Amino acid sequence: MTRKRQPYNKIKAFLVENGIKHKDVAELLDMTPNTISKKLNGFGGDFTLSEVKRLHNGFRVPIEYFFEPNVPKKEHKTSWKEVRT
Numbered sequence: 199m200t201r202k203r204q205p206y207n208k209i210k211a212f213l214v215e216n217g218i219k220h221k222d223v224a225e226l227l228d229m230t231p232n233t234i235s236k237k238l239n240g241f242g243g244d245f246t247l248s249e250v251k252r253l254h255n256g257f258r259v260p261i262e263y264f265f266e267p268n269v270p271k272k273e274h275k276t277s278w279k280e281v282r283t
Contacts, residue, residue, distance in 0.1 A: 200241040208263040209253075210238050218257055226256045 213223065215233040220231040220238075226248050227234070236242030245253070245264055 202242070203244070205240040206238050206245075206263065209259060212259055212263060213238075214256075216257065216277045223257070225252065226252055229263055 215217075220234045223229075223234045224231045233242060237245060245268050250261060250264050
């Protein structure tokens with residue numbers, strides 16, 4: 199099995215630090231612990247926006263942990279005008 203993307207290391211660390219098990223996350227999201235493990239480790243799909251909201255509301259997982267922090271500078275937008283064009 200090959201990774202589809204980088205693992206969610208910040209989320210994994212948050213869960214460990216707060217004593218939250220994959221089983222707890224699976225119950226909240228109505229998934230199996232195996233599916234959660236695959237998502238967290240980069241072998242499954244990304245979390246959906248709905249799942250992100252539920253994890254944030256249920257366990258207070260910071261939303262920014264779900265997004266790539268290292269966006270290349272060439273992809274940064276400096277104004278709304280640039281975003282629209």
